[in-house]
Amino acid sequence: MIKTDAVVVGAGPVGLFAVFELGILGLNAHVIDNLDKAGGQCIELYPDKPIYDIPAVPECTGESLTQSLLKQIKPFKTNFHFNQRVEKLEKNKDHWLVTTSDQVQFQTSNIIIAAGVGSFEPRKPPIKNIERFEKTNLFYAVKDKNKFKDQTVCIFGGGDSALDWTVELSKIAKKIILIHRRDEFRAAQHTVSLARDLEKKGKAEILTSYQPLDFVGDTNIENVKIKHDNGDQRDLKVDSVLAFFGLKMELGPIANWGLDLEAKSLKVETKSFQTNENGIFAIGDICTYPGKLKLILSGFHEGALCAQECFKRARPDEKYVFRFTTSSSDIQKRLGVK
Amino acid sequence: MPKVTYIEYNGKEHEVEVEKGLSIMEGAVQNGIQGIDADCGGACACATCHIYVKEEWLDKLSEQSESEKDMLDFAFETKSNSRLSCQLMLDDKHDGIVVNLPEKQG
Numbered sequence: 001m002i003k004t005d006a007v008v009v010g011a012g013p014v015g016l017f018a019v020f021e022l023g024i025l026g027l028n029a030h031v032i033d034n035l036d037k038a039g040g041q042c043i044e045l046y047p048d049k050p051i052y053d054i055p056a057v058p059e060c061t062g063e064s065l066t067q068s069l070l071k072q073i074k075p076f077k078t079n080f081h082f083n084q085r086v087e088k089l090e091k092n093k094d095h096w097l098v099t100t101s102d103q104v105q106f107q108t109s110n111i112i113i114a115a116g117v118g119s120f121e122p123r124k125p126p127i128k129n130i131e132r133f134e135k136t137n138l139f140y141a142v143k144d145k146n147k148f149k150d151q152t153v154c155i156f157g158g159g160d161s162a163l164d165w166t167v168e169l170s171k172i173a174k175k176i177i178l179i180h181r182r183d184e185f186r187a188a189q190h191t192v193s194l195a196r197d198l199e200k201k202g203k204a205e206i207l208t209s210y211q212p213l214d215f216v217g218d219t220n221i222e223n224v225k226i227k228h229d230n231g232d233q234r235d236l237k238v239d240s241v242l243a244f245f246g247l248k249m250e251l252g253p254i255a256n257w258g259l260d261l262e263a264k265s266l267k268v269e270t271k272s273f274q275t276n277e278n279g280i281f282a283i284g285d286i287c288t289y290p291g292k293l294k295l296i297l298s299g300f301h302e303g304a305l306c307a308q309e310c311f312k313r314a315r316p317d318e319k320y321v322f323r324f325t326t327s328s329s330d331i332q333k334r335l336g337v338k
Numbered sequence: 339m340p341k342v343t344y345i346e347y348n349g350k351e352h353e354v355e356v357e358k359g360l361s362i363m364e365g366a367v368q369n370g371i372q373g374i375d376a377d378c379g380g381a382c383a384c385a386t387c388h389i390y391v392k393e394e395w396l397d398k399l400s401e402q403s404e405s406e407k408d409m410l411d412f413a414f415e416t417k418s419n420s421r422l423s424c425q426l427m428l429d430d431k432h433d434g435i436v437v438n439l440p441e442k443q444g
Contacts, residue, residue: 045383117377123444126415158411181416186408211416229418246412248386248444249377294379 002079004030005314006110007098009086009254012040014284014299015114016069021307023076024331027314029112031078032100034085034119039066041116044247055297065296075336085119089257089280096279110310113266113275113282114299118251125156125212125243136220137240148173148240154224155179156212157244163187165242166204167194176204177236179226183208210234215241254286262288272309273302279313281306340433344371344389347441358430362423362437363387373439380424382406386443387423388413392436399426414442 006022008015011033019029035044042051042062051060060068081104088099089111098106122140124130130138142148142165149172155162158180164187166178178195185192198204209229216223224236251264260267260276265288268274273281273289283306284299292298311320325331332338339355342365346352356365366374366387378384382405391399396419402410406425410416423437 041378041383045378046381049381049383123412126441181411182407184407186411246385248384248412 002030002104002106004028004106004108006030006112006310007032007086007096007106007108008112008114009033010040010114010116010284010286011035011038011080011082012114012116012284013042013065013069013296014116014303015040015112016066016073017300018112018114018283018303018307019073019076019078020069021304022310023073023078024325024334025307025311026330026334027110027307027310028076029078030081030106030108032081032084032086032098034083034121036082038070038080039063041249042066044120051296053295053297075334085252087253091277094279109279109313111280112303112306112310113254113280113286114284114303115251115254116285117249117264118254118286119249120247121250121252122243123245123248125215125245127212127215130215132219133215133217133221133241138215138221139240139242140244142169142242145169145172150174151239152177152237153240153242154236154238155242155244157246158182158185158187159244159246160187160191161244162242163191163195165244167191167198170198170203174239177238178204178206179210179212179224180206180208181211207234212243265292271305273306274309281310340428340430340435342428342432343434343436344373345436345438346371346373347439356428358428360428362389362426362428362435364424365428366423371439373443374423375443376424382409382422382425384444385409385412385422388416388440388443389421389423390417390419390438390440391421391426392438393419395432395435395437398431398435412444414440414444 005027006029008029008031011031022029043066047063084100084102087101090097095109148169151173152175153173154177156179166176170176199206210226213227214225215221221241224238227233266275266282268282268287270289273283275282283302285294342356344352352371354369363376375386377386406422
């Protein structure tokens with residue numbers, strides 16, 4: 001059980017800046033995110049796209065913004081818990097118990113939900129009851145590539161993951177069948193030509209303009225049925241299936257925590273951005289209140305205000321004093337500049 | 339103002355007037371039409387504003403950019419008339435356009 005002043009759910013820009021605002025008040029935080037790195041939508045959806053409305057930063061990208069924020073919170077040596085999401089929240093007197101999908105547990109007086117549109121989950125192919133194959137031979141990521149040794153592996157997708165694994169697994173698999181919905185691939189052109197070479201050598205079969213129609217089998221996928229744009233169907237015998245259709249965002253367990261929701265957003269008051277539960281805050285895109293703007297800069301403001309209330313809850317016996325970073329020696333010590 | 343008809347997957351039709359210069363996605367969101375999520379807010383980065391455009395309107399729309407084609411890889415059950423509605427800006431020539439919404443987004 002980890003004891004901490006605050007648990008921040010979501011490592012996007014707003015979650016990261018909340019860590020900063022907590023940090024300068026002397027509060028430590030643990031950050032949980034379902035992705036494998038910090039940045040949230042900025043890093044997962046638009047790392048290269050320009051952003052022009054961050055105050056005093058005329059132009060940046062999702063990636064550079066994330067890097068700057070990580071640099072800004074570096075002095076606080078924040079603990080990140082990636083590749084997991086919060087599954088359970090329980091109230092225990094005046095604090096909260098938080099449990100993640102990897103069974104990591106936290107005890108805290110403050111939970112800051114900065115989860116954007118929700119956690120990133122793999123996008124699944126449109127096959128009915130697809131879940132029954134997820135424990136056997138259908139995968140959305142490769143954890144242990146040796147599993148695919150001497151197998152006929154069917155890979156869906158046209159991006160870097162699909163093409164990279166086509167090339168990599170072809171070294172140990174019996175055969176790779178790569179299926180994509182159109183002739184062009186998004187993946188790096190170099191990898192695409194490597195895959196085309198494998199096709200010529202007979203190590204890989206590349207089927208384009210096909211989409212998945214059905215996965216046949218009881219608990220194991222035995223056959224994959226695919227359909228060409230012209231209506232032709234094919235039936236492929238496979239040992240395992242890798243589906244790389246990217247990630248989508250889902251609110252997930254947050255909807256079950258007893259918090260007031262409006263559409264897919266959490267309702268908060270605008271003094272400290274607290275939800276209907278004491279000690280649970282929502283900031284950034286996931287919160288809503290009259291006049292809410294879904295801008296990164298609004299999330300920064302919300303984080304600053306909620307950190308003040310977090311201080312009062314985490315340090316009920318200490319007096320809260322507002323200080324500027326420019327002149328406070330305490331804050332500067334925390335930032336490691338003095 | 340161009341009139342747009344959104345047809346939900348269950349057949350429910352919504353005919354609304356959308357201001358010129360807005361996208362078909364924005365028209366749906368502003369009018370509270372279910373079935374277009376637009377998670378990324380119109381940055382052509384998430385494929386959750388996927389629609390099917392009634393065939394006769396296809397050639398009146400702007401060409402698909404490479405990034406829209408790339409993003410459509412992520413949409414649920416794409417067809418030849420699939421588009422991302424955040425990329426479709428409305429003009430007078432689109433008055434009367436009809437779009438169908440997919441079974442689900444992503």
